[in-house]
Every structure is written in structure tokens, then in C-alpha cells.
Amino acid sequence: MGKITFENGKWKVPDSPTILYTDGDGIGPEIMDATRKVVDAAVKKAYKNKKIEWREVLVGDKALKEKNDRFPQESQDAINEYRVLLKAPLGTPIGTGFKSINVRIRLMLDLYSNIRPVNYMKGLESPLKHPENVNLTIFRENTDDLYMGIEWKYDSPEAAEIRKFLMDKFQVHISDDSGIGIKPMSRAKTQRITRAAAKFAIENNKKKITIMHKGNVMKYTEGAFREWAYETLENEFGGYVSKDDPSKILVNDMIADNMFQQIITRPENYEVIIAPNIDGDYISDAAGALIGNIGTLGGANVGDNGGMFEAVHGTAPKYTGMNVADPLGLIRGAQLMLKYMNWHEAHDVVERAIGTAIETKRVTQDLAKFFNVKPMGTKEFGESLVTIIENM
Ligand code: NAP
Numbered sequence: 001m002g003k004i005t006f007e008n009g010k011w012k013v014p015d016s017p018t019i020l021y022t023d024g025d026g027i028g029p030e031i032m033d034a035t036r037k038v039v040d041a042a043v044k045k046a047y048k049n050k051k052i053e054w055r056e057v058l059v060g061d062k063a064l065k066e067k068n069d070r071f072p073q074e075s076q077d078a079i080n081e082y083r084v085l086l087k088a089p090l091g092t093p094i095g096t097g098f099k100s101i102n103v104r105i106r107l108m109l110d111l112y113s114n115i116r117p118v119n120y121m122k123g124l125e126s127p128l129k130h131p132e133n134v135n136l137t138i139f140r141e142n143t144d145d146l147y148m149g150i151e152w153k154y155d156s157p158e159a160a161e162i163r164k165f166l167m168d169k170f171q172v173h174i175s176d177d178s179g180i181g182i183k184p185m186s187r188a189k190t191q192r193i194t195r196a197a198a199k200f201a202i203e204n205n206k207k208k209i210t211i212m213h214k215g216n217v218m219k220y221t222e223g224a225f226r227e228w229a230y231e232t233l234e235n236e237f238g239g240y241v242s243k244d245d246p247s248k249i250l251v252n253d254m255i256a257d258n259m260f261q262q263i264i265t266r267p268e269n270y271e272v273i274i275a276p277n278i279d280g281d282y283i284s285d286a287a288g289a290l291i292g293n294i295g296t297l298g299g300a301n302v303g304d305n306g307g308m309f310e311a312v313h314g315t316a317p318k319y320t321g322m323n324v325a326d327p328l329g330l331i332r333g334a335q336l337m338l339k340y341m342n343w344h345e346a347h348d349v350v351e352r353a354i355g356t357a358i359e360t361k362r363v364t365q366d367l368a369k370f371f372n373v374k375p376m377g378t379k380e381f382g383e384s385l386v387t388i389i390e391n392m
Contacts, residue, residue: 001053004084004341009304013341015050020078022059024088026315027325027378029062032088034327034382038350039334041389046345055082059101060090071101076108083109083306086334089315099149105308106142111301112189113196114140115336116284116312123358124292125370133268134290137206139197140280142301144189145221147277151181185221185276190228196302197274198237201249209233209241211253212275212283225276226253260286284312295325295366298332302340309337323377326364328354331385353388357381 002014021036023029036054043050057075064070079085085105092100105111116138120131128134152159159180166172174180201209211230215223233241233251242248254262256279263270263283267290275283288294297312311329319325331350338347357363361371362384368375376384 003082006083006305011340011342013343015047016053017084017341018053018055018082019084019086019337020055020057020082021086022057022075022088022090023062024059024315025061025091026089026317026320028060028088028090028315030321030323030378031311031325031327031330032086034378034385035086035330035334037382038327038331038353038385038389039338039346041386042338042346042349042353043343045349045389045392046343050343050346057085059087071104079105079108084337085306085308086330086337087308087310088330089311089313091315091317102310103147103149106301107148109301109306109308110143110303111306111308112141112143112192113300113302114138114142114280115196115200115300115302116140116280116287116297117332117336118284118287118291118297120291121296121354121358123361123371124296124367126290126292128264128267128290130268131291134287136263136267136270136273136287137200138273138275138280138284138287139193139200140275140284141189141193141225141277143277144185145277146181146183147281148182148184150184152179154179183218183221185225187224187228190225191232194229194232194274195236197272198233198241198249201272202237202240206271207249208269208271209249209251210259210270210273211251212256212259212273212279213253214256214279216255222256222276222279229253229274256283259283263287263290288312292370293326293366294329296328296332298329298334298336300333300336300340307337307340309333309340323379324365324375325378326366327378327382328364349389349392350385352392353385356388357385 001016004017005012023032057078059075063072090101118136120134154177162180163174211226213222213226215226241251288297294313299312301308310333313329335347335350361373364381365375
């Protein structure tokens with residue numbers, strides 16, 4: 001047993017690391033159970049001397065039920081101590097109620113890069129004619145922007161005070177029935193997500209980086225994001241990137257609304273996308289739709305001292321407890337974790353198993369409809385991946 005530690009952003013992983021997991025809400029417990037079994041089987045197949053020691057932390061509905069608190073202090077302490085977490089989706093109410101725990105964990109561990117690879121899997125039905133051209137990775141800034149959650153309800157004394165301040169000081173009128181949210185975007189945070197994306201592009205032989213922004217309207221936040229990202233690329237990666245030299249990684253920028261239509265009409269033009277927090281969140285679901293299913297996408301939230309790995313999708317409440325949800329998104333999240341742990345062999349075992357499952361059409365209902373086959377349950381699909389791995 002041992003803790004994963006970090007040195008200058010590099011992971012040091014013992015052979016039996018303790019890794020935290022949380023079951024999440026809705027379909028979370030079902031997909032987590034399947035995912036951990038698949039990961040354990042892959043690690044066992046790939047190595048003689050390695051094993052993950054899973055430790056559960058209670059968060060969300062389960063924590064509320066058992067500890068009367070959605071995010072108990074002991075769970076926060078464990079996350080702060082162990083710093084690597086496999087997380088099933090957590091529900092967040094719209095418009096009222098508690099702050100997103102997902103966001104709180106990202107801020108707590110300063111997980112500034114949200115990395116979402118979107119690659120087409122052969123056999124899936126996509127709305128595109130050539131979905132095989134979709135092979136992109138989104139680097140979404142994860143700690144800045146409106147998602148910092150600095151906001152006040154329209155009828156709160158704080159909102160009234162801010163409206164008054166803006167009127168008195170700057171003669172800016174905001175009507176009395178307006179809620180207020182703050183959109184901070186900083187140079188340092190833009191620089192670090194840009195560095196993470198550039199390093200990824202260089203290490204993975206990518207040919208294109210696109211900076212996404214809505215800087216034509218939000219000039220001093222998203223416009224500045226564009227400027228700082230270019231500045232970082234030019235100053236720190238000038239030997240590798242260029243705006244016009246095709247022998248280097250080509251860098252361009254694109255306004256957010258245009259980006260949404262461009263990834264549909266010309267997905268082959270996009271390989272690495274650097275996006276502010278909100279834009280990055282939206283574009284990754286849209287990109288997921290291009291390959292036919294967001295249920296199969298995983299994401300990593302990584303900083304210099306920790307990581308949280310998850311599915312891109314949410315709790316899919318209508319499927320709760322029905323044994324029909326697809327665990328592939330969370331399995332993909334776990335694969336990213338294996339990559340960060342430098343356990344590439346185990347990652348590859350999972351990849352091959354997923355390939356076999358798709359080829360042989362052993363899939364859950366979301367994909368079974370494309371293949372015209374009888375769907376497997378979540379549990380049975382997980383077990384079948386384990387069997388595929390054991391028989392490799
Ligand atoms: P969602 O949970 O992602 O579900 C939307 C739809 O996507 C489902 O109705 C289903 O589509 C499909 N889907 C998603 N995951 C699937 C899976 N594993 N297997 C099969 N189909 C899947 O989005 P939502 O309904 O907007 O959000 C529900 C809750 O999740 C909200 O409380 C939200 O805050 C939370 N959420 C959490 C996270 C997170 O923890 N990181 C992320 C996003 C949302 P069909 O109806 O077409 O079958």
C-alpha cells in the first residue's frame with residue numbers, strides 16, 4: 001500500500017497505490033462497480049506485482065444518507081491526503097441548492113486541466129458522414145471563469161450592494177431583478193492550461209492547436225484568454241508551434257459559436273482545442289455527439305498535485321438502478337488515470353478489451369441499438385470485459 005506522490009507535476013506511483021473512488025449518484029454505483037472490476041482485471045493481466053488498493057470516499061447521495069452531509073469533512077480530508085480519485089457522476093440541482101461537488105473537488109485539488117479525448121469508435125452510428133475524422137482532445141481550463149461559482153441571487157443583499165457599487169462608481173446600471181455572477185479569467189491560469197495542451201500536442205505528435213474563445217464580445221476575459229494563450233505558445237513553445245509554418249504544429253484561434261459549426265462540418269481540422277472553462281464544457285458534449293454517444297467519453301481533471309478521473313456524462317437519473325447504463329465513459333476515465341500513473345500496459349489491455357467487445361457486438365443498450373443486437377446489462381457487460389481480459 002502507498003500514496004501516489006507528485007514532484008514537479010510528475011506522478012510517483014508505488015506498486016500498490018491507494019486510490020480513492022466514489023460511487024456517485026444515479027447510475028454511478030452500477031458503472032463504478034463494473035469499472036473497478038475491469039481495471040483490476042487489466043492490472044492483473046498486465047503486471048505480476050501491481051494492484052490498486054481501492055478506498056471508498058462517501059460523497060453525494062450516499063454520504064447524505066449515511067453521514068447526513070453530501071461532502072463530509074472526512075471525505076474532504078481523504079481527498080486532500082490521497083489526491084487521486086476515480087469519481088462516478090454526481091448530481092447537482094439547477095438554480096438552487098448546494099454548490100457542485102465536482103467543482104469543489106476541482107478547486108480543492110487545483111485540477112486546472114480538464115482533458116477530454118474524443119475519438120470515434122468503429123461501428124458506432126454518428127450523425128456525421130465521416131466520423132472517423134473525429135480525433136480531438138479538448139483541454140478545458142478548469143478553475144477559472146463563471147464556474148468558480150462566485151454568484152449572488154437577484155434578491156440577496158450582496159447582489160443589491162454590487163449593483164449599487166457599479167452604479168455609484170462606474171455609472172453602470174443593472175436592473176434590480178438581476179442575479180450577479182463574476183467571470184474572472186487570469187493570465188496565470190490561462191498560461192498553465194496552454195502549457196498542458198502544448199506539451200500534450202508535442203508529446204503526441206499532433207499537428208494542430210486551436211484556441212477557442214468568445215473574445216469578440218467578452219474582450220477582457222475571453223479575448224485576453226486568446227491573447228495570453230498565443231503569447232504562451234509563442235514565448236515558451238516557439239520552436240514547436242507556428243501560425244503559418246506547416247512543418248510545426250499549426251496554431252489558430254476560433255470564436256466559440258463558429259467552433260460549434262466547424263467541428264461538425266470540418267472535424268478533421270481540429271486536434272487539440274484549448275478552451276476557457278464554460279466553452280470547454282459545452283464543446284466537449286457537442287464533440288461527444290459527433291461520435292454517436294457521450295456515454296462512452298471519459299475525462300481527466302489534472303493539476304500539478306493530483307487528479308480526478310470521471311465519465312463526461314452525468315448521473316442519467318432515468319436509468320438509475322436499472323442495470324442498463326453504459327460504463328464505458330467511466331472506464332475511459334479510468335484508462336486516463338492508468339496513463340497518468342504510467343501504467344500504460346494496463347491501459348492498453350482495457351483498450352483491446354473494449355475493441356473486442358465492440359467488434360463482437362457485446363455492448364449495453366445505448367450501443368446495441370446501432371448494432372441491432374440484444375443489449376447486455378451494465379453488470380453483464382462489465383463481466384464480459386473481464387472475461388475478454390482474462391482470456392487474452
Ligand atoms: P446526463 O446524466 O449525462 O444524461 C443525459 C443523457 O445522456 C441520458 O438521458 C442518456 O441519453 C445519455 N447517457 C448519459 N450517460 C449514459 C450512460 N452511461 N449510459 C447510457 N446513456 C447515457 O445529463 P443530465 O440528465 O443533463 O444530468 C443529470 C445530472 O448529472 C445532473 O444533476 C447534472 O448536474 C449531473 N452531471 C454530473 C456530471 C459529473 O458528475 N461530472 C456531469 C454532467 C452532469 P438517452 O436518454 O438518449 O438514453
